[in-house]
Amino acid sequence: MTxxxxxSHRGYCDICExxxxxxxxxxxxxxxxxxxxxxxxxxxRALMSVLRHYFPKYRSLSIHESSPCNRGVSPKLERECxxxxxSHFFPEIPLGKKHPVRNERCESLEALTYPSxxxxxxxxxxxxEHVFDPAAAFREIARVLKPGGxxxxxxxxxxxxxxxxxRARMDGSGNVTYLKEARFHGNPVDDRGSLVTMDWGYDISxxxxxxxxxxxxxxxxDDIDRGIRAEFxxxxxxxxxx
Numbered sequence: 001m002t003x004x005x006x007x008s009h010r011g012y013c014d015i016c017e018x019x020x021x022x023x024x025x026x027x028x029x030x031x032x033x034x035x036x037x038x039x040x041x042x043x044x045r046a047l048m049s050v051l052r053h054y055f056p057k058y059r060s061l062s063i064h065e066s067s068p069c070n071r072g073v074s075p076k077l078e079r080e081c082x083x084x085x086x087s088h089f090f091p092e093i094p095l096g097k098k099h100p101v102r103n104e105r106c107e108s109l110e111a112l113t114y115p116s117x118x119x120x121x122x123x124x125x126x127x128x129e130h131v132f133d134p135a136a137a138f139r140e141i142a143r144v145l146k147p148g149g150x151x152x153x154x155x156x157x158x159x160x161x162x163x164x165x166x167r168a169r170m171d172g173s174g175n176v177t178y179l180k181e182a183r184f185h186g187n188p189v190d191d192r193g194s195l196v197t198m199d200w201g202y203d204i205s206x207x208x209x210x211x212x213x214x215x216x217x218x219x220x221x222d223d224i225d226r227g228i229r230a231e232f233x234x235x236x237x238x239x240x241x242x
Contacts, residue, residue, distance in 0.1 A: 155200055
């Protein structure tokens, strides 16, 4: 992508919790309006704002994050939350075991090895567009959440008011059928990237409820003074009944 312009704005970062400079050399702010302090982008700052709003005492809660990245929210949670854990998915590693080199736990959102009712919060950042069985993933997240807990996450709602659509399917033998042109996003543990399997729309809330029973709030924030302005930066908070 060739830089098209330069934009800068001084404001307050919800992750750094201090004054910072937000800057982008590209018009696509979702991936490029970066915080000078923590390196976060708008959707990550929006997620932090929602997390703090619903769970102001999040630092004392048990939190599990699937597929964290190395900037913004994830390092903050690992640094400040004593009961924070995380996992990645490694296809070659048995679920629940640690990668022999990275020493990171292997988990699949579609088949978590954690016991039921064990965490207060599950965090995912742009992960749910990459799973082949999202209904199973939402059921598993609901299972491991404690009553009163929540799944707080981002996912690009690219279809907006149009119905959500799968882009790819996997059969029982692991064979992938492409329903649309293959598209990949960045993957923190695989340079090949992650295949996009779903184009989500605003109907994701009803999908989650039907799959898992979780009630979902969809929050949209537009606040340039907090560096939260871009396309597809809705934050979803799915709650398990207490």
